[in-house]
Amino acid sequence: MTSPAQGVPRHGELVTARVRVLRVPVPAGDDPLASPEAWAVHGSVLVDRAVELDGLGYDDLALDARTILTTMVEEQEHKRVLRYVAVADGGTDGSAAPSPESVVGRAVVGLPMRSNPHLALAHVRVLPGWRRQGVGTALWEACLADLRAAGRTVVVGDADLGGAEPPPGPDALVPPTGSGRFPRSDPGAQFALRQGFVLEQVDRHSHLPVPVPAGRLDPLRAGARAAASGYRVHVWCDEVPEERLAGLATLYTRMSTDAPNAGLEIEEDPWDADRVRDKHRAMLAGGSRFVLAAAEHEESDTLAGFSCVSFSEDRPEVVFQDDTLVLREHRGHRLGLLVKVAVLDELSRANPAARRVHTWNAQENDHMLAINVALGFAPAGVQSEWQLHL
Template identity: 45%
Template sequence: MDTIATTFRISEAPTPARSDETPDWRVRGAVAVSAAGVLEILGNTDLADTAETVTASRANQKTAEKHLLVGLDAAAPDGDPDSVLGAAWVYLPLKDNTHMAFIEVEVLAGARRHGLGAQLWDAAVVIARGAGRTKVMADAGITTEPDADSPDAMVPPTGTGRFDGSTPGARFALSRGFTLEQVERHSQVQLPVDPETLVRYRRESQAKAGSDYDLVTWQGPVPPEWVEQYCVLQTRMSTDAPSAGLDLQEEVWDAERVANLDQTRAAMGKMTYTTAARHIPTGTLAGYTEIDTAPGKPDVLYQENTLVLAEHRGRRLGMLVKAANLEVIAREVPDARRVHTWNAEENNYMLDINVALGFRQASVWAAWQLTL
């Protein structure tokens, strides 16, 4: 139902009945707003989703409620994506972290500072409170990290990374009572990575790992023989990856959840390339890394999860799986030109691997948290 305001009104996009249905006009408008925001930060739209991928994702709400609110001029008629001036994305986990809401508010630059962001935020909070959520997480991005001596530089409790408190996203978050918990580095590498570099790192890492480890790779859905081990890795990813002071609880993964993830990726048109390190004596997976294609953007890839289980660290398995997976990408996705990845600034081990492989900082992101 629409909420009419003095200047703006808020309209919620309906949940798609099917993953392949024609995107709603509100989705198209919201995607355009997101793309404009990404363009501001990066100078390109590599990180912007398409209306089709958003529709496919929102059609599957088995593990999370996914709400989308858009803001329009109060006099604007329904049906025109170009009339959308802002959007609020509300993500409510259903399997775990059910105390948490993830909210992202975006407003076109020309429509900011007129109260639309506040109206979208208020409407999103109503949804979160109605679902019993007591914590909210949000993020915001900027192009470059501020200098350490800048009066606007904010440092999270982790002591690593800096964010500019004078930027629109930071001002909005601070005005709502959010605290800065973590700074993430967004990096990208130009493809192809030098093949000799990848071979060298893979061989050096394999030598360090020793004969107790080898590599397993797959494309697309998780093979049945690895589902159980993949569940272990995904669960541990939720607890072992640096999360600073963010109130994130363990995610419990099972075969049904993995199947749902695979189905969602397929519906969105994504192909996932996975390389895992197998511990031969036990037959278990010691670590893994994943890279996704970006539907509609053949030159763009997204580095997703990378994890080495704590009990297997110190053997360069992180470098082993990442170098090997980039070799897979070179063979299977030869037209790709960029890989994007995100890491907590305190995650020195993974950052060092990325830098060695050629990743360079592209932007900086803040992880904010609020108690409702």
């Protein structure tokens, strides 16, 4: 067991006042999450749940252990994911694995591998009772060492807040987009400012209770269908036909450039059919299911737009709105609304246990927000996007 009194940390560990930081081992074997080295994954889940209950009042957004493991082993050729935990002194006597309960903070770094060689995504969380003692800084320094070693020069991170945006005034930080506000006094904002990050964008986090009443959905569906003549909707659950993967890859590629990125230095992330297939397989392997609707332009036989939601088999009441995109050349035909309604229609059949959908949209993304408001999404929180140049 390392402690400041005992001096030098072992290789790969960073020690602060009462904690040490280490890389999360990837549990292996037939039943990896039951293996002794899974303690750090389970500890990360506990931290996420506690931080979200404290900050948001619910833990819908906390990843479960299976999903965390999936992000560490699947698709690493596209996005390498490194995880860290801060373990309280006393969490182990040095001979046994620490207990999940001894994890007091966690950090995640994502490194795009096939594009964006300059970029790293980073996120740090510390249990409320362990804050302002340097734990977040120790986790951040561990991230920083690895992302510098990987040659990354731009770091993007985010901080969340439940409830409403702050009113305009001295505590309200406004990004250069001019849209949205985030409180300067928020611990995540204070921490990010301290590390030199700059606020670039503010997103609205919204909730939609589902199923959506027919009285709201029916006229929206009828209006969208009337405006979208010449387009046909396909809906797929958990698997997309092989012949459609390439068309979907074009849409995923355009997600990286066509959704508003404000000043975040995110370059095009190219997709092909294999990557789309791998992504969908990885979702299923991690216990997630998805419903995807795509609008086909009948004359050209191309996929012009799509929308996708996903949920965990273990917690089907919580649904996440993933990507939605309409190619620029096909906008103005209400295809965004059309595919979103199609997803909600299918969701009520494929997952009758669904109770709420979470979505995040840039505050300057007027068109997407208008569609979501029409569907019944209501503001639930604020997310801030930060950027640091190394």
